[in-house]
Amino acid sequence: MQRLRDPENGCPWDLKQSLTSLIPYTIEEAYEVAAALTEGDDDAIKDELGDLLFQVVFYTQLTQEEDKFGFDDVAQQTADKLIRRHPHVFGDAAAQSDAEIKAQWEQIKQQERAEQGVDHSVFAGIPDNLPSILLAQKLQKRAANVGFDWHSIEPVIAKIKEEIAEVEAELDAPQPDQQAIEDEIGDVLFAVVNLARHAQVNPEHALRRTNLKFKQRFQAIEQRLAERGLTANELSLEELEDEWQQVKRL
Structure with a gap:
């Protein structure tokens, strides 16, 4: 990567890139990893993971050139975070159930956000430009962490039926409102993501x-x-x- 970014003998394309110009390629590579994993092709998985890793190397080469941080700094910060968020593995905490471990993970993350002086909202740190299904899932999980959630799947299914009925009502209106129809279909999709979460299915x-x-x-x-x-x-x-x-x- 350093050779590719060499001002005199490097690659002209690589030399033109910036932290923001790489974003579309990173998103594309992440989706290609997901596709390879879905298809179960080991050679493709290995190849696509390498392409995604290259994106990380590229970003950290750029930040290192700006005297900010390098690849090792990113790896170290990630290792520190994993150790901090797994006290039942690396610390003295006793082994817990999956539910307790997830609750502990979220509590530690919330404490980290508080220490960093960031927004105290339960939704703090969730980027708004995530794919819509993933964003819906994250919003629902955060709300559930503070008790805003159904405790069984029956009312979740009932909510989907209620939302579909509201779509039908908008479609059957004497003068259908396209914005209202879009809103109601959005509510159906949000409710279906909630069903997937309760059924422990990844909707994406x-x-x-x-x-x-x-x-x-x-x-x-x-x-x-x-x-x-x-x-x-x-x-x-x-x-x-x-x-x-x-x-x-x-």
Whole structure:
């Protein structure tokens, strides 16, 4: 990385980069890691993890050039944080249940924020530009940590049904309000993320798997049709649905 950033003999592209210009590449690499993990391809996982690691190396080369901190400083800070947040492993605290460990983790994080003099809101430190599903999940977890949560899954499911009914009401209005429809659909999505959290399902992973399943099934339909000299847009919805059901059975 130092060679790539050498002012005289380095790479022109690498020399032009800044901390902010790298952001899109970092996001892209993180998604490519997630895709490789979902597909379970070990070679791809190794390759994509390397690409993501390269992003960290790149950032810390830039910050080191600015005399701020380097890679070792980042690694050390992370190690210190892990030790501090695992007193049941590295300290004298006794082993606890998963729920108690999670509560302890959040309590330590809240104490860290207080010591740093940051916002005391339960939502402090959550960036607003996270992907919407992840942001919803984090907001719900933080609220749950202070007791704002249902204690069983039944009212969570009831809330989803209530929100869907409100969408239907907006759609059936004499003069549908598009902004209101969007708001109500947002409420449905937020409620479904809450259901996933209560069911101990990662909603991002669940939706990614469903997206992949949908893509694979529809591509299977396209392959079946191509073998008969047809394309999807030549079939009616009913015919496509029949193909879909056959692919599901296969």
